[in-house]
Amino acid sequence: MSDNSSLRTPSQRIAWTATIVISTLVFIFLIAPILAIMPLSFSSGSYLTYPLPGLSLRWYDDFINSPRWMNSLKNSMIIGTASTALSMVLGTLAALGLAQWKSRFKPLVLAFVLSPVVVPGVITAVGLYFFFAPIGLTGSYLGLILAHTALATPFVVITVGATLQSFDTNLARAAASLGASPLEAFRRVILPLILPGLASGALFAFATSFDEVVIVLFMAGPEQRTLPREMFSGIRENISPTITAAAVILTTVSVILLATLEGLRRRNERLKGGSA
Amino acid sequence: MTDALLTGADASTEVPLKRRLRRAERTRQVKALALVLPLLVFLLFTFAGPIAGMLWRAVDDREVRQVLPQTIAALASWDGKDLPDEKAYAALANDIIAARAAGTIAVAAKRLNYALNGFRTILTSTARNLKAAPEPGTARETLGKINPAWRERTTWTTIKDASGPVTGFYLLSALDLTRSADGAIIAAPPDQAIYREIFVRTFLISLSVTVLCLILGFPVAYLLATLPPGRSNLLMIFVLLPFWTSLLVRTCAWIVLLQSKGVVNDSLHWLGIIDEPLRLIYNRFGVCVAMTHVLLPFMILPLYSTMKAISPAYMRAAASLGAPPLTAFLRIYLPQTLPGVGAGSLLVFILALGYYITPALVGGAADQMISYFIALYTTETANWGLASALGAVLLLATLLLALVYGKLVQGQQVTGGLKN
Numbered sequence: 014m015s016d017n018s019s020l021r022t023p024s025q026r027i028a029w030t031a032t033i034v035i036s037t038l039v040f041i042f043l044i045a046p047i048l049a050i051m052p053l054s055f056s057s058g059s060y061l062t063y064p065l066p067g068l069s070l071r072w073y074d075d076f077i078n079s080p081r082w083m084n085s086l087k088n089s090m091i092i093g094t095a096s097t098a099l100s101m102v103l104g105t106l107a108a109l110g111l112a113q114w115k116s117r118f119k120p121l122v123l124a125f126v127l128s129p130v131v132v133p134g135v136i137t138a139v140g141l142y143f144f145f146a147p148i149g150l151t152g153s154y155l156g157l158i159l160a161h162t163a164l165a166t167p168f169v170v171i172t173v174g175a176t177l178q179s180f181d182t183n184l185a186r187a188a189a190s191l192g193a194s195p196l197e198a199f200r201r202v203i204l205p206l207i208l209p210g211l212a213s214g215a216l217f218a219f220a221t222s223f224d225e226v227v228i229v230l231f232m233a234g235p236e237q238r239t240l241p242r243e244m245f246s247g248i249r250e251n252i253s254p255t256i257t258a259a260a261v262i263l264t265t266v267s268v269i270l271l272a273t274l275e276g277l278r279r280r281n282e283r284l285k286g287g288s289a
Numbered sequence: 290m291t292d293a294l295l296t297g298a299d300a301s302t303e304v305p306l307k308r309r310l311r312r313a314e315r316t317r318q319v320k321a322l323a324l325v326l327p328l329l330v331f332l333l334f335t336f337a338g339p340i341a342g343m344l345w346r347a348v349d350d351r352e353v354r355q356v357l358p359q360t361i362a363a364l365a366s367w368d369g370k371d372l373p374d375e376k377a378y379a380a381l382a383n384d385i386i387a388a389r390a391a392g393t394i395a396v397a398a399k400r401l402n403y404a405l406n407g408f409r410t411i412l413t414s415t416a417r418n419l420k421a422a423p424e425p426g427t428a429r430e431t432l433g434k435i436n437p438a439w440r441e442r443t444t445w446t447t448i449k450d451a452s453g454p455v456t457g458f459y460l461l462s463a464l465d466l467t468r469s470a471d472g473a474i475i476a477a478p479p480d481q482a483i484y485r486e487i488f489v490r491t492f493l494i495s496l497s498v499t500v501l502c503l504i505l506g507f508p509v510a511y512l513l514a515t516l517p518p519g520r521s522n523l524l525m526i527f528v529l530l531p532f533w534t535s536l537l538v539r540t541c542a543w544i545v546l547l548q549s550k551g552v553v554n555d556s557l558h559w560l561g562i563i564d565e566p567l568r569l570i571y572n573r574f575g576v577c578v579a580m581t582h583v584l585l586p587f588m589i590l591p592l593y594s595t596m597k598a599i600s601p602a603y604m605r606a607a608a609s610l611g612a613p614p615l616t617a618f619l620r621i622y623l624p625q626t627l628p629g630v631g632a633g634s635l636l637v638f639i640l641a642l643g644y645y646i647t648p649a650l651v652g653g654a655a656d657q658m659i660s661y662f663i664a665l666y667t668t669e670t671a672n673w674g675l676a677s678a679l680g681a682v683l684l685l686a687t688l689l690l691a692l693v694y695g696k697l698v699q700g701q702q703v704t705g706g707l708k709n
Binding site for chain 1: 317318320321322323324325326327328329331332334335336337338339340341342343346505506508509511512524527528529530531533534535536537538539540541542543544545546548550551552555582585586614615618639642643644645646650660663664667668673676677680683684687688691695
């Protein structure tokens with residue numbers, strides 16, 4: 014840390030060393046559990062302990078050949094994709110509207126739109142359970158898609174809203190003054206510029222649905238069980254290494270989402286840096 | 290328009306332009322609102338409506354009214370001091386016979402049993418043994434013979450209290466309160482008074498997790514904010530990867546690590562520190578560790594962005610004015626991090642309050658938080674009134690804290706804008 018010019022006294026150096034040591038321990042605390050679970054999925058034995066008796070892909074084989082697990086993966090994909098699409102439409106429209114709307118009620122409306130993030134999952138789930146059961150939406154894909162859309166849309170509104178805030182509205186005006194219709198201006202000027210923001214919003218929305226389990230716990234029938242829901246039962250009943258294989262698959266999806274998001278962020282920063 | 294034309298050419302062009310601009314602006318605002326409207330309608334149906342429905346269930350009390358309508362009507366004029374008159378007994382007998390035919394006895398029995406333990410038996414035994422409507426004038430005697438509970442005043446006050454259409458019964462129960470025979474609010478009997486303890490437990494677990502997150506998160510956020518961007522971006526992966534990893538994966542990982550033959554116990558045994566495996570999971574320790582792991586990024590990220598905004602010039606100025614490093618840290622740096630500390634702590638606390646999955650999977654029976662009981666009463670015992678009342682209390686606490694959080698974050702944005 015020789016580049017840190019403010020470290021002059023020994024006591025400062027001790028404090029800095031302590032910060033590094035504590036932070037390292039916290040980083041280990043954060044990462045170690047996720048890393049520890051991965052090798053177990055490649056174990057040839059059926060106990061979740063180290064050392065591994067040998068390496069094998071039998072638990073992945075088990076996952077792929079189990080209709081229960083494969084069905085849950087399929088369900089997660091269906092519900093995640095559909096609720097992402099729906100929340101993108103609703104969220105992007107709302108973000109566009111909120112960016113232009115001037116009213117003293119705006120903070121109130123914004124708070125309402127964002128409230129699904131804050132309200133505890135169990136409360137939303139219980140409310141939906143009572144509300145959807147009489148109209149036949151429990152135990153259906155549609156019910157879960159609608160519920161997950163409600164949870165995911167706030168993230169779209171936030172992400173797209175943030176992109177619109179940094180968007181130069183003069184560009185839209187320039188397009189209009191050059192004779193572009195509002196739709197054309199949106200399609201050819203606004204959309205390309207806010208596309209990274211939209212993509213981030215979609216990733217957040219998908220991740221929200223893909224990781225959600227409380228609502229699924231209340232509302233899904235045996236046919237609609239998602240991957241996290243199947244893991245929940247698995248952990249409750251008996252933890253077999255198949256769960257660790259499922260965990261590795263889920264984590265791989267997360268890493269792909271995170272990497273894509275990071276790539277988008279970097280690209281955005283580069284673009285901003287280039288224009289400045 | 291004609292007025293404008295008469296007053297002169299200047300005014301005639303000025304006024305319509307102003308008006309046109311105003312009209313254009315109004316159209317723009319209406320269009321903007323129209324874009325937000327679909328989401329508002331959608332959330333009304335999939336979010337606000339269902340929650341309002343749940344809140345309604347916390348006070349809704351129509352079961353007994355629907356099953357025993359004549360009895361409720363007959364008890365309307367009863368003062369509750371003595372046993373009700375013959376008319377009420379006859380009405381009850383009629384209601385029970387009708388309800389037996391309709392198969393709705395269980396609905397009323399369940400509701401009345403919440404208020405008075407054993408009421409289910411009273412009602413079902415009466416329904417079973419009441420062959421036909423008693424002769425006029427003998428209803429009191431007949432019912433009293435079938436079940437002596439009908440000679441007790443409390444049996445009747447219980448029915449009257451449950452006559453609806455709305456009740457404070459569930460909300461009072463959720464706070465370990467009940468109504469005495471004369472209508473005063475008193476403490477519930479000890480065997481039913483379990484919810485305050487669960488609220489306190491929920492509060493304590495959330496508080497411990499918040500404090501743990503703050504202690505662990507502060508140095509990390511400080512490190513990330515101080516290091517040059519290249520290195521801090523790299524280290525940020527350690528914070529973001531767990532943040533993006535599924536909650537179920539992380540909970541499962543902690544079970545694998547902390548179980549009696551898990552990695553932690555094995556390592557400690559191998560190092561010779563312990564002989565017997567420690568009990569690290571399915572107890573409070575496991576819940577706090579797993580929840581801290583899940584919520585730590587929510588502490589680190591707001592702290593980091595606050596610390597990042599603190600100019601190093603302040604610390605340099607303090608040092609150049611002769612402040613020792615510790616004094617400079619405590620009096621210059623720390624106060625500037627407080628908005629981040631407040632925002633991060635509130636966020637972690639709010640999220641922790643509603644936790645369900647993690648305690649359900651890594652906690653023991655004595656570590657379940659309020660959400661567990663809401664879920665239990667909804668799906669297992671189907672005591673929806675109580676589930677909704679407990680939900681209402683949790684929702685109120687969450688929304689109040691969220692309001693404080695909103696004010697705090699808003700304030701930060703304002704000061705951030707001034708600093709720039």
